[in-house]
Amino acid sequence: xxxxxxxxxxxxxxxxxxxxxxxxxxxxxxxxxxxxxxxxxxxxxxxxxxxxxxxxxxxxxxxxxxxxxxxxxxxxxxxxxxxxxxxxxxxxxxxxxxxxxxxxxxxxxxxxxxxxxxxxxxxxxxxxxxxxxxxxxxxxxxxxxxxxxxxxxxxxxxxxxxxxxxxxxxxxxxxxxxxxxxxxxxxxxxxxxxxxxxxx
Amino acid sequence: xxxxxxxxxxxxxxxxxxxxxxxxxxxxxxxxxxxxxxxxxxxxxxxxxxxxxxxxxxxxxxxxxxxxxxxxxxxxxxxxxxxxxxxxxxxxxxxxxxxxxxxxxxxxxxxxxxxxxxxxxxxxxxxxxxxxxxxxxxxxxxxxxxxxxxxxxxxxxxxxxxxxxxxxxxxxxxxxxxxxxxxxxxxxxxxxxxxxxxxxxxxxxxxxxxxxxxxxxxxxxxxxxxxxxxxxxxxxxxxxxxxxxxxxxxxxxxxxxxxxxxxxxxxxxxxxxxxxxxxxxxxxxxxxxxxxxxxxxxxxxxxxxxxxxxxxxxxxxxxxxxxxxxxxxxxxxxxxxxxxxxxxxxxxxxxxxxxxxxxxxxxxxxxxxxxxxxxxxxxxxxxxxxxxxxxxxxxxxxxxxxxxxxxxxxxxxxxxxxxxxxxxxxxxxxxxxxxxxxxxxxxxxxxx
Numbered sequence: 001x002x003x004x005x006x007x008x009x010x011x012x013x014x015x016x017x018x019x020x021x022x023x024x025x026x027x028x029x030x031x032x033x034x035x036x037x038x039x040x041x042x043x044x045x046x047x048x049x050x051x052x053x054x055x056x057x058x059x060x061x062x063x064x065x066x067x068x069x070x071x072x073x074x075x076x077x078x079x080x081x082x083x084x085x086x087x088x089x090x091x092x093x094x095x096x097x098x099x100x101x102x103x104x105x106x107x108x109x110x111x112x113x114x115x116x117x118x119x120x121x122x123x124x125x126x127x128x129x130x131x132x133x134x135x136x137x138x139x140x141x142x143x144x145x146x147x148x149x150x151x152x153x154x155x156x157x158x159x160x161x162x163x164x165x166x167x168x169x170x171x172x173x174x175x176x177x178x179x180x181x182x183x184x185x186x187x188x189x190x191x192x193x194x195x196x197x198x199x200x
Numbered sequence: 201x202x203x204x205x206x207x208x209x210x211x212x213x214x215x216x217x218x219x220x221x222x223x224x225x226x227x228x229x230x231x232x233x234x235x236x237x238x239x240x241x242x243x244x245x246x247x248x249x250x251x252x253x254x255x256x257x258x259x260x261x262x263x264x265x266x267x268x269x270x271x272x273x274x275x276x277x278x279x280x281x282x283x284x285x286x287x288x289x290x291x292x293x294x295x296x297x298x299x300x301x302x303x304x305x306x307x308x309x310x311x312x313x314x315x316x317x318x319x320x321x322x323x324x325x326x327x328x329x330x331x332x333x334x335x336x337x338x339x340x341x342x343x344x345x346x347x348x349x350x351x352x353x354x355x356x357x358x359x360x361x362x363x364x365x366x367x368x369x370x371x372x373x374x375x376x377x378x379x380x381x382x383x384x385x386x387x388x389x390x391x392x393x394x395x396x397x398x399x400x401x402x403x404x405x406x407x408x409x410x411x412x413x414x415x416x417x418x419x420x421x422x423x424x425x426x427x428x429x430x431x432x433x434x435x436x437x438x439x440x441x442x443x444x445x446x447x448x449x450x451x452x453x454x455x456x457x458x459x460x461x462x463x464x465x466x467x468x469x470x471x472x473x474x475x476x477x478x479x480x481x482x483x484x485x486x487x488x489x490x491x492x493x494x495x496x497x498x499x500x501x502x503x504x505x506x507x508x509x510x511x512x513x514x515x516x517x518x519x520x521x522x523x524x525x526x527x528x529x530x531x532x533x534x535x536x537x538x539x540x541x542x543x544x545x546x547x548x549x550x551x552x553x554x555x556x557x558x559x560x561x562x563x564x565x566x567x568x569x570x571x572x573x574x575x576x577x578x579x580x581x582x583x584x585x586x587x588x589x590x591x592x593x594x595x596x597x598x599x600x601x602x603x604x605x606x607x608x609x610x611x612x613x614x615x616x617x618x619x620x621x622x623x624x625x626x627x628x629x630x631x632x633x634x635x636x637x638x639x640x641x642x643x644x645x646x647x648x
Contacts, residue, residue: 043268045581050268066467070302072300092272103503108225116306120530122550144531144550145579146330153629172326172548174580187269187326187583 032035032163033060036194038079040096042127044176045050045185053096055081057192059165061104069099071106073198075147077169079190095128098171098188100145113153113161121145123171129178141186143173153198163196213485216571222298230304234311242319243285253321260321271323271581273544280490280499281460283328284354286321286330287312287336288343293355295344301440307338327548327581330531331357334501337486338462341441347371356387359505380571393439399640402426404607406635408451412495413628420454422633426626431564432481433510437468451493460490481508489528493538497546498589500575502534504555521566523557529577536617537625538583542632548580583622589615597637609633 038057043050056079078099102121108118123145128183130136149167156162173187209456245254272279290311294304312332316324347367355363364384368375378384408422427446435442441464449459468483487502506525513519529551539547553576559569573591593611600606617625 025434041268043270045270047267050266066302073360105302107306118306118309121528128371143578147325148313170326172269172271172580175584185271187271191269 014099027077029062030198030200031060031062032196032200034058034165034194034196036165036192038190038192038194040081040098040188040190042094042096042186042188044084044183044187046133047183051094051096052196053081053094055079055096057190057194059194059196063104065200069108071108071115073104075102075104075121075133077098077102077147079169079192094130096125096188097127098123098125098169098190099173100124100147100169102145102147106151110133113163113183115151115153116162116165117147117149119145119150123188124172125171125173125186127176127186131178137178139176139178141173141176143171145172146170151196153200157171159199161198161200164200165192165194165196167192180198209282218487225299226297227299227303227304228305230294230297230299230307231310231378233297234290234307235314237289237293237311237373238315238319241315254319256318261318262381264317264324267323269326270323271327271548272322274325274328276497276499276533276535276546277398277457279327279331282333283459284335284339284488286315287332287334288340289336290332291336291340291500292344292371292373296371296374297338298591301341304340305337308333308340312336327531327533327604334486334530337616338464338486338501340443341464342429342446342462343370344374345394345441345444346399347374347478348391348442349396349399351390351394353386353388353390356385356461360385371434376619383624397630398430399642400426400428402428402637404635404637406607406633408454409632410454411630412493413630418454418494420451422449422451422454422458422635424449424635432465432468432483432508433455433479434564436470436474437465440464455493455623460488460492462488477512480509482506483508483525485525485527493631496613497535498533500529500551501526502529502532502553504553506555517563519561521557521559521561523555525555527553527555529553529575532575532577534577534587534589534615534617536583536585536587538585538617538619538622544582547577547579547585547587548582549577549579549587551577551587565597566595567597568595580644584620585620586619589613603639605637605639607633607635607637609635 007117036053036057040053040055041050057077059075059077061073061075063071065071069187080097081095100123102119104119106115106117108114113144114154122138122142124142126138126140128136128138147167147169151163151165153161153163169190173188176183176186241396242254242256245251270534286306291304291308294307301320310628312329316329329343336600350367350370351363352360356491361384366374397536404424406422408420409417411417426446430443444462444464447459447461450456451458466484466486468481471480471482472478484503484505487500490498491498504525504527506523509522511520531548531552533546533548535546540544557569557571559566561567571593575589577587579585591611591613596608598606613629615627
């Protein structure tokens, strides 16, 4: 117990110092790539409830800095609710995958490794719905994407950090045509938490 | 486009942005004021205007958090014009607390997000979130700069207070912050970067003729205000919106507010040397468009990147200016016969666009200009459609006397809307304007 406490105190003391050390190195090209887990909530204009699916996330961001605390770049993000070992009989009545490519901005409001991020661009959603007694129906649409989140760079070396990332991504993809039941103005909101390797 | 921006490695020195003379930013106070704006506006709507939608409670908050985003059915003017005005209050709560442009951006989103979830009983509206946030940033930064230029912190007495009052009209949140801190009377050097002499204002008044294909001509009076803040060829990039333009057109009896258009430089640089005979700049701009005329309604929030060139002609001061940009429409709105959902009569969607312009100018003043803008929108809310728009126009100016000129404007706008299960909708719209202009001549050599 005491050793854990000492470890926590040491972490609290050391991390801000190392984070500040990293700030001075935050210039030029940077890359962040990570994996995580997430939940997608799919709603529509006339929906009285949302469909919820859980899955994996992955992303890569690359960019440069405008200043010590403002970074800009491009981001590729994906969400997939299919798990390789999932038995077929436990499959959800709806499967959702979405991917987005966005321009993104990272803002480090203080000297620490904490940052806020936002992005916008294109999003593509793939939905497979399995109505009762009917073969699965798959539909794909492309629309607007919007991203928000926050993160924390935990430096390992001067230019290398482990990054904790929390975020939300909105994919506004329009109407989905299902047999007999078109769904209007679909918006998928994906919330994710992940961990990334970062060089900046 | 952002990827292209990311590939350019800027000089950190040029990327530094102003804090208006403050020692440090106050993000917590900015966040508190952002939320306070929502509280005050909501309570005003609920108690004074008796708006049903403003009667929020824990149940509405819970429902909004559970169901999430939708697209709303509000009127075109409400969605595309009023929301950016609301958003500028959030942005300027941050600017008033010494945060720079980029640092203030998250506060526009914070204010808009919290309003959508907690300020209205309706489900959060994604189109409102886009328009309030991005429009608020564009409008907010321009109003912040205008108000900062109106103030003169080296004055004292009535002249000083009257300027503070005038500035507060443009930036009320900034004005209230300054009042609370006793800065309406405190004498100090003016913050660098805000020069009233850098603005060029042009008023135009005249007659307008519009005609939609197949319809008869309609005539009305029309008034324009152009506000140009600096010339990108006269000033190297320093900070976002260090160069911007704003145009407002009103036609009494011809649709009222016809046009509000702004373009602000977010980032830029130069390919050529500053003393080169022919100069070429690259630029990344934020665009805001609101068009509501007798033939169509169109609005967009967009980003664009491109190249501006100035080609010297002969040995004098005559030059040809060209501009080519490509851009993304983050969210556009356009009306159409099959458009909208419910009572809404227009579609929402993202898109792409290209702008091309060529102008003949003398000492920086334009005498002849031709432009062409193409837009393609794909509906994500409304009737499933692809909308293609082509705006073409020309302006000619003739100087008459000091500051006064005569102008002629002609435009031909065309649109095609393609629906998967309905005939194509094609429309064209012709507009002609003949007008007198007055340009803020004292500082600009008496040219129109």
